[in-house]
Amino acid sequence: xxxxxxxxxxxxxxxxxxxxxxxxxxxxxxxxxxxxxxxxxxxxxxxxxxxxxxxxxxxxxxxxxxxxxxxxxxxxxxxxxxxxxxxxxxxxxxxxxxxxxxxxxxxxxxxxxxxxxxxxxxxxxxxxxxxxxxxxxxxxxxxxxxxxxxxxxxxxxxxxxxxxxxxxxxxxxxxxxxxxxxxxxxxxxxxxxxxxxxxxxxxxxxxxxxxxxxxxxx
Numbered sequence: 001x002x003x004x005x006x007x008x009x010x011x012x013x014x015x016x017x018x019x020x021x022x023x024x025x026x027x028x029x030x031x032x033x034x035x036x037x038x039x040x041x042x043x044x045x046x047x048x049x050x051x052x053x054x055x056x057x058x059x060x061x062x063x064x065x066x067x068x069x070x071x072x073x074x075x076x077x078x079x080x081x082x083x084x085x086x087x088x089x090x091x092x093x094x095x096x097x098x099x100x101x102x103x104x105x106x107x108x109x110x111x112x113x114x115x116x117x118x119x120x121x122x123x124x125x126x127x128x129x130x131x132x133x134x135x136x137x138x139x140x141x142x143x144x145x146x147x148x149x150x151x152x153x154x155x156x157x158x159x160x161x162x163x164x165x166x167x168x169x170x171x172x173x174x175x176x177x178x179x180x181x182x183x184x185x186x187x188x189x190x191x192x193x194x195x196x197x198x199x200x201x202x203x204x205x206x207x208x209x210x211x212x213x214x215x216x217x218x
Contacts (some may be wrong), residue, residue, distance in 0.1 A: 024068070024082050029057040031075045045074040047187065048146060064110065066150045066184075069208040073151070079208055105132070112139055113192065129207040133200050135163060135192035147187040152206050154184045161198025165190045 032042055039057070043050045048067060055061035072079040100119055107115040110133070119130040147166060156165070157179040165172045165180065167188045174180070182188070184204070192198045 023059075024063075025057040025059045027082055028071055028075070031077060032057075035075065037075075042071070042074060046070045047148065052146065064146075064148060065208050066204075067146070067148045069150050070148060107134070113137075125207075127206050129204040129209060131202050131204070132159075133202065135161070135190070135198040135200070137192060137195050137197070145189050145191055147189050149187045150184050150208070152184045152204060153181065154188075154205075155179065155181045155203040156190070157201045159199040159201055161192065161196050162194050163190050163198045163200060164193050 032039070039053055040050055042048075043053055046053075046067070047070070052061060056063050068082065069079045072082060098121070100121060105117040105119075107117055110116045113136045115134045115136075117132040117134075119132055120126065145166065156174075158174045158176050160176055162176075163174050165174055165188070167180075167182060168186050172180070190200070
């Protein structure tokens with residue numbers, strides 16, 4: 001679950017590329033130091049390893065948007081603030097066609113084993129974030145599965161293949177047609193342990209990409 005990448009061929013183009021992890025990681029480091037917080041303290045507060053956070057701050061490793069939201073909460077800043085400088089350089093125009101067509105979906109690499117597709121237009125500010133994931137069979141150098149948690153709730157539906165869902169200290173094997181709705185504050189993640197490709201649909205609420213309302217009550 002990497003930093004999200006959008007791409008349009010004409011108007012409304014918005015792309016957040018992999019190399020933006022460097023800028024966001026540097027901003028996280030600056031905010032952390034500003035709060036006189038060590039990387040170990042941040043690790044303990046957000047549940048991510050020291051090694052992973054160190055690589056992310058240096059732009060070596062990408063990060064899931066859900067994990068980034070957890071870091072933003074620990075640093076007491078809105079998630080949108082981490083993208084603020086990039087947004088100032090991005091021109092967003094509303095497309096005439098509100099349909100998100102399959103041919104327009106651009107995959108972004110979440111890990112060596114996983115790709116995600118955002119099933120919404122980047123300019124829309126809705127409360128739900130729908131995503132489609134393609135999970136590849138495990139490689140020889142299988143990554144350590146990072147468990148993460150964040151506010152809100154999450155729905156997961158298996159479209160194809162078999163996945164293993166980790167939820168707190170429990171493990172569930174899910175098959176096509178299986179679904180689960182759970183509180184996202186519970187530590188969770190999923191993986192494909194089979195020799196076949198798996199595809200799942202997830203929906204997050206609230207949408208971690210949704211900007212905070214300027215009129216939000218303090």
